[in-house]
Amino acid sequence: xxxxxxxxxxxxxxxxxxxxxxxxxxxxxxxxxxxxxxxxxxxxxxxxxxxxxxxxxxxxxxxxxxxxxxxxxxxxxxxxxxxxxxxxxxxxxxxxxxxxxxxxxxxxxxxxxxxxxxxxxxxxxxxxxxxxxxxxx
Numbered sequence: 001x002x003x004x005x006x007x008x009x010x011x012x013x014x015x016x017x018x019x020x021x022x023x024x025x026x027x028x029x030x031x032x033x034x035x036x037x038x039x040x041x042x043x044x045x046x047x048x049x050x051x052x053x054x055x056x057x058x059x060x061x062x063x064x065x066x067x068x069x070x071x072x073x074x075x076x077x078x079x080x081x082x083x084x085x086x087x088x089x090x091x092x093x094x095x096x097x098x099x100x101x102x103x104x105x106x107x108x109x110x111x112x113x114x115x116x117x118x119x120x121x122x123x124x125x126x127x128x129x130x131x132x133x134x135x136x137x
Contacts, residue, residue: 052090052108053093056090116137120133
């Protein structure tokens with residue numbers, strides 16, 4: 001092979017490489033900032049729905065014994081079964097839609113042994129439908 005006839009691969013001009021590098025960096029920065037913005041937006045919406053709407057009993061707490069009893073109540077039991085064990089909640093949270101078209105009321109009970117953790121009880125009409133735990137920051 002003749003050294004003069006072998007062709008070297010063409011090198012891209014530096015300007016073109018620099019342009020691609022800058023464009024790639026800007027696209028990555030844009031996608032990162034968009035994702036970060038959406039995350040903060042979702043967190044703000046979540047914080048709004050988990051705020052107390054009405055303080056019912058500022059002294060209300062749930063003991064370990066009450067918590068144990070509450071966790072044994074079967075779903076779809078009457079609301080009075082929960083209220084007989086726990087009495088009044090600390091507060092009510094905004095209603096949410098757990099199933100399509102059905103609004104669920106929520107009542108929050110801070111735990112006596114861990115005040116930063118709340119038991120949130122869900123009701124549909126006058127039926128107990130479940131619970132969840134909410135960590136307060």
